[in-house]
Amino acid sequence: MARHDKLKHYFFLSLVFFFSISTAAIAQHAIDGSVMTGDGRGIPRASVQLLNSNLATSTDEQGSFLLERVPTGTHTIRISAVGYATENRVVTVDESVALSIELSSVANRLDEAVVTAHKMESDPNDIPASLSVIGAREVEQQYMWNVMDITAVVPNMNIAHPGDNRNVTSIRGITTTSYNQAVATYVDGVNQFGLDTYIPYLHDVERIEVLRGPQGTLYGRNAMGGVINIITKQPTNELTGLVEANLGNYGQQRYLLGLRAPIVNDKLFLGVSGMYNGLDGYYTNDFDGSHYDKQHTFFGNYYLKYLPNSRWAMTLNFKHVANRNGGAFALLMGLDNAFENPYRLSQNAKTTMVDNSNNVSLAVSHFGRAINFSSQTAYQSNYRYYRDPIDADFMPLDGMSVVNNYGRDWNNVKVFTQEFKVSSAPSKDSPVSWTAGAFLFHQDAPTKQGTHFGSDAPILGEGYPVNATSILTNSAVNQGAAAFGQLGFRFGSGWEVQAGLRYDYEHAGLDALSEFRPDGGNVMITQPDTSMSAGFHAVTPSFSAKYVFNEAQHFYGSYTRGFRAGGISQLSSDPNEAALRPFDPEFSNNVEVGSKNILWGRRLQLNFAAFYTRVNNAQVPTLLLPDAITVTQNTGRMESMGLELEATARLVRHLSVWGNVAFTEAKYLDFNTADEGENVQLRGNRPVFTPTWTGYLGAQYEVFFGSANRHRVQFGAYSRFVGQQYFTVENSLGQGTYSLLNANIGYSFSGYELLLWGQNLADKRYVDYAYDFGFAAVHLGRPATYGLTVRKRFGS
Numbered sequence: 053m054a055r056h057d058k059l060k061h062y063f064f065l066s067l068v069f070f071f072s073i074s075t076a077a078i079a080q081h082a083i084d085g086s087v088m089t090g091d092g093r094g095i096p097r098a099s100v101q102l103l104n105s106n107l108a109t110s111t112d113e114q115g116s117f118l119l120e121r122v123p124t125g126t127h128t129i130r131i132s133a134v135g136y137a138t139e140n141r142v143v144t145v146d147e148s149v150a151l152s153i154e155l156s157s158v159a160n161r162l163d164e165a166v167v168t169a170h171k172m173e174s175d176p177n178d179i180p181a182s183l184s185v186i187g188a189r190e191v192e193q194q195y196m197w198n199v200m201d202i203t204a205v206v207p208n209m210n211i212a213h214p215g216d217n218r219n220v221t222s223i224r225g226i227t228t229t230s231y232n233q234a235v236a237t238y239v240d241g242v243n244q245f246g247l248d249t250y251i252p253y254l255h256d257v258e259r260i261e262v263l264r265g266p267q268g269t270l271y272g273r274n275a276m277g278g279v280i281n282i283i284t285k286q287p288t289n290e291l292t293g294l295v296e297a298n299l300g301n302y303g304q305q306r307y308l309l310g311l312r313a314p315i316v317n318d319k320l321f322l323g324v325s326g327m328y329n330g331l332d333g334y335y336t337n338d339f340d341g342s343h344y345d346k347q348h349t350f351f352g353n354y355y356l357k358y359l360p361n362s363r364w365a366m367t368l369n370f371k372h373v374a375n376r377n378g379g380a381f382a383l384l385m386g387l388d389n390a391f392e393n394p395y396r397l398s399q400n401a402k403t404t405m406v407d408n409s410n411n412v413s414l415a416v417s418h419f420g421r422a423i424n425f426s427s428q429t430a431y432q433s434n435y436r437y438y439r440d441p442i443d444a445d446f447m448p449l450d451g452m453s454v455v456n457n458y459g460r461d462w463n464n465v466k467v468f469t470q471e472f473k474v475s476s477a478p479s480k481d482s483p484v485s486w487t488a489g490a491f492l493f494h495q496d497a498p499t500k501q502g503t504h505f506g507s508d509a510p511i512l513g514e515g516y517p518v519n520a521t522s523i524l525t526n527s528a529v530n531q532g533a534a535a536f537g538q539l540g541f542r543f544g545s546g547w548e549v550q551a552g553l554r555y556d557y558e559h560a561g562l563d564a565l566s567e568f569r570p571d572g573g574n575v576m577i578t579q580p581d582t583s584m585s586a587g588f589h590a591v592t593p594s595f596s597a598k599y600v601f602n603e604a605q606h607f608y609g610s611y612t613r614g615f616r617a618g619g620i621s622q623l624s625s626d627p628n629e630a631a632l633r634p635f636d637p638e639f640s641n642n643v644e645v646g647s648k649n650i651l652w653g654r655r656l657q658l659n660f661a662a663f664y665t666r667v668n669n670a671q672v673p674t675l676l677l678p679d680a681i682t683v684t685q686n687t688g689r690m691e692s693m694g695l696e697l698e699a700t701a702r703l704v705r706h707l708s709v710w711g712n713v714a715f716t717e718a719k720y721l722d723f724n725t726a727d728e729g730e731n732v733q734l735r736g737n738r739p740v741f742t743p744t745w746t747g748y749l750g751a752q753y754e755v756f757f758g759s760a761n762r763h764r765v766q767f768g769a770y771s772r773f774v775g776q777q778y779f780t781v782e783n784s785l786g787q788g789t790y791s792l793l794n795a796n797i798g799y800s801f802s803g804y805e806l807l808l809w810g811q812n813l814a815d816k817r818y819v820d821y822a823y824d825f826g827f828a829a830v831h832l833g834r835p836a837t838y839g840l841t842v843r844k845r846f847g848s
Contacts, residue, residue, distance in 0.1 A: 083119040083143065085151035087111050087131055095155060098133035099290075103140075103166060103173040104477070105419045106365035108288050121362035123421055125477065128173075130166055131155065135756045135764075137654075138163040140175060158756070161654045162702050163187065167261045168241075168281065177648045180550065180596040180608035182207075182264040182661040182696060188285070190710070191257045193752055193768050194794065195809055197306070197329070199237070199252045199280065204746040204772040206262045207661075207696040207714035212741050214821040215345070215831045216380045217407065218247045222741040223264050224665060225692035225718030226277030226614075226640065232671065232684070234616055236267070236275040239282045240369060242413045242430040243271075245495065248465040249409055249432040251373055253351045256294075256310050256325040258283045264696075265663060266614025266642050268592030269552035272491055272534050276614035276640050286367075287312035287321035287355055292847030294325075300809075300839025303332025303346075312355075312847075323355030334835055335382045338398040339448045345379030367415045375407040380438075383446050383829040387785065390830040391817050401443035401453040409434045420477055428471045435464040441504055446829060450506030455521060462500035462525075469493045483544075488537040497528040499622070502569075523567040523575075526622040532558035538594075546601065552594040556615070561585040562632055564623035579623065584632040588618035590639070604650035614640045616671060621683040635684045638671045657700040665692040672725070672781060688723035690739060692716060710750040718742050725781065737783045747773035762802050769795045779822035790818040803845040810838040 087098040094115020101108040102119060105127070111117045119129075122145050129151075132138040136155040143149060165185045167176045176183050184206045186196070196202060200211040200219050212220040220227070221235040237244040244250045254260075261281040271279050291313045298306035310325035333345035356368045384390040384397055413430040441453035456463050473489035476482070502523040509516040538552035566579030596610035616638040623632060646661035667690040673682040694716040701709045723734040750770035757763050771793050778786035793814050798807030815836035823829040 081122050081145050082148045083122050085117055087115045087153050095133050101130045103128040106359045110290050137161045140164045177606055180598040184262045186260040188258050194770055196254050204748045204774055207698055207712045208716050210741055210743050212821045215382050219252050223277040225716050225739050225742040227739055227741045233274045235277040236271050237280045241428050245467040248434040255327045256284045258285045266612040268614045269554045269594040273617045276616045287323035287357055289314045289317055290847055294845050296843040298841045300837055304839055305330040319359055321357040325353045327351040335395045338396055339400050345382045347377050349375045363419050365417045369413045371411040373409040377405040380405040383831055387828045394817055398448045399443040400448045401441055403438045403440040403442045405438055407436045422477055424475050424477050426473045430469045432467040437463050445512055449508040451508045451512045453504045455502035455504055458500045462498050466496045483542040485540040491534040493532055495530040500525045519571040521569050522625045524623055525565040527563040529561045546599055548598045550596045554592045557589045559587050560619050562620040584620055586634040588637050590615040590637050606648045609645045612642045636686050638669050640665050640667045655702050659698040661696045689721040692718035706755050708752045713747045715745045738778055740778055743777045744775040764800045767797045780824045785822055785824055785828050787819045790816055805843040807841040812836045
């Protein structure tokens with residue numbers, strides 16, 4: 053059976069399972085309740101959700117609600133309403149229950165959060181790990197349009213952007229330096245498997261969860277630095293929607309449209325959202341006076357959710373991104389030049405990068421009285437190429453350019469993933485909780501890329517050919533399987549412990565071919581078909597202990613082991629390089645202690661963590677020119693240690709304050725590399741993209757007034773601070789500390805909103821990403837931007 057047929061077969065089996073589930077007779081009850089203000093007035097259109105289930109409803113005009121078909125057991129109910137602090141309420145159901153819930157004004161206390169960090173909905177304070185949660189309100193207020201916008205908002209987190217709409221993420225010194233990620237990203241439960249199929253855009257987001265430190269037990273491969281978990285808004289029984297337009301300088305246009313509606317109440321739901329983002333670009337190409345990095349992006353997200361009964365939920369989701377980038381890799385030559393002549397380059401080989409991604413998934417969940425079950429089936433693809441050759445010498449020379457437009461059979465990555473998970477149903481009565489599961493993946497990554505040498509190529513390097521193309525073909529097939537489990541036990545004395553174990557096995561295969569074609573001539577084979585395969589495995593245990601002083605104060609300690617998957621480096625045209633080179637997994641051991649504290653009547657949340665990480669068998673990629681590919685080797689050891697303090701407060705009425713400060717001391721303990729044929733020891737050097745410290749301070753002042761809090765005035769200001777960092781392992785190219793200031797001011801009434809916003813208001817010049825090509829090639833961060841937002845919400 054062909055690979056693609058297998059993928060269709062697996063997906064078909066999941067669909068059969070989707071529609072073949074039978075319902076069983078179970079004990080069910082009702083929760084009849086009301087949601088009120090402090091003076092006894094009912095709150096209309098408040099959302100009421102039973103966590104770890106598919107049951108949800110809204111209050112009527114008098115603030116009353118009815119949740120039917122609630123199973124026997126202990127549950128957590130989440131209640132939220134516009135203008136009020138969200139609350140989580142624990143309730144035991146062994147017969148029908150009547151509740152009266154009083155909500156406090158959002159001006160007086162913090163929201164109670166919910167996360168799925170341990171793959172079930174729970175309070176973030178119950179998770180014995182460093183965890184930051186950015187809610188929908190914060191994402192919207194702070195104009196987080198891309199994952200890279202959470203840099204420094206999360207302690208010890210730095211996200212760089214080389215200009216091709218792929219983010220390079222570092223947490224606590226553990227850094228993504230190639231397509232083999234070090235920080236895993238999940239969107240609605242689907243692993244964004246690699247940088248090819250990665251979706252960085254934030255739209256219709258419910259919350260962002262960031263787990264810091266290795267998360268191998270539950271998340272597996274390439275979660276050695278941590279996990280970014282993005283959850284988008286789901287459809288419910290309520291008709292809700294959003295229309296939004298953003299206009300700004302540099303030709304910025306961003307339009308949003310979202311609709312969530314029931315097709316059949318309590319049974320079938322539809323969610324549709326779309327985003328268009330257009331930008332004239334920040335860079336000017338002096339070669340012809342044009343905008344160099346003009347971009348157009350469309351992102352669509354579509355849901356179909358089906359609830360056969362109170363125990364089962366099935367969600368079919370399709371996401372797709374179509375990006376047209378008129379200036380990928382906008383690089384300036386030299387660090388001094390980048391700051392003296394910012395956003396001005398001169399390149400003669402101009403093109404558009406076509407970047408199309410699709411992501412379809414099917415999630416099936418069963419909420420049992422004793423056992424929960426879930427299945428997540430996903431298929432991802434990315435087709436990415438340059439319509440014409442892209443400049444590789446970054447100058448107005450007929451020197452070098454990169455060619456990869458060889459048809460849909462190439463540079464078209466496809467990934468199939470499947471996860472099954474069973475777990476104990478959440479219960480406050482049982483001291484034992486557990487989770488077990490399996491994960492499978494299959495990846496096809498056929499790449500074909502040529503380096504064209506023009507008539508000016510000899511200017512760039514001795515021995516370069518003239519008017520010819522060197523073509524490298526690398527067809528990679530990777531597949532793997534994993535089994536994992538985690539067991540937790542709660543003691544009556546306040547102690548809770550968790551232990552987990554995961555086993556991963558992966559098989560990598562690579563077929564490669566090297567060719568040379570003079571312009572107008574015939575292809576000559578310089579490296580005949582060659583292939584290599586390799587197998588890798590990893591065992592990642594974890595252990596944590598937590599002491600609960602009371603519901604508001606927790607202390608924890610943990611040990612976790614992380615790993616980054618091994619692989620095979622692509623074929624290079626350099627005859628001095630091995631034809632194909634395997635590299636082994638990279639492992640880390642992490643020890644962490646921390647505390648989570650809710651103070652002053654839930655007006656202050658204060659989290660602290662201290663960590664130490666030791667990395668062995670470190671993967672260090674080397675950029676090979678002129679092919680512009682990376683070869684990865686296992687060389688050296690690294691350690692990273694640091695402190696993190698994170699606070700959220702509502703100490704003054706109507707004023708919300710967020711802040712954090714984090715420090716990382718990361719360095720190589722042993723690192724051998726080659727320089728001009730000689731081994732060089734780089735012991736003591738810092739890893740790339742690892743700031744010595746990060747900081748964040750934000751404040752949002754908002755006042756609700758009028759009938760049912762229909763009017764709101766808001767003002768927000770946010771500062772991010774990023775410490776000194778390096779962009780090369782030799783620590784020869786770096787930059788010092790910089791800070792960014794963002795702000796907004798707005799007014800809203802009855803769902804209509806008008807806001808003025810600005811990003812990087814001080815117009816700070818800073819390096820977002822840099823390469824060492826024998827000279828510094830620099831991609832600058834965004835300049836000062838500002839604009840206007842008009843928004844209309846409808847529904848609750």
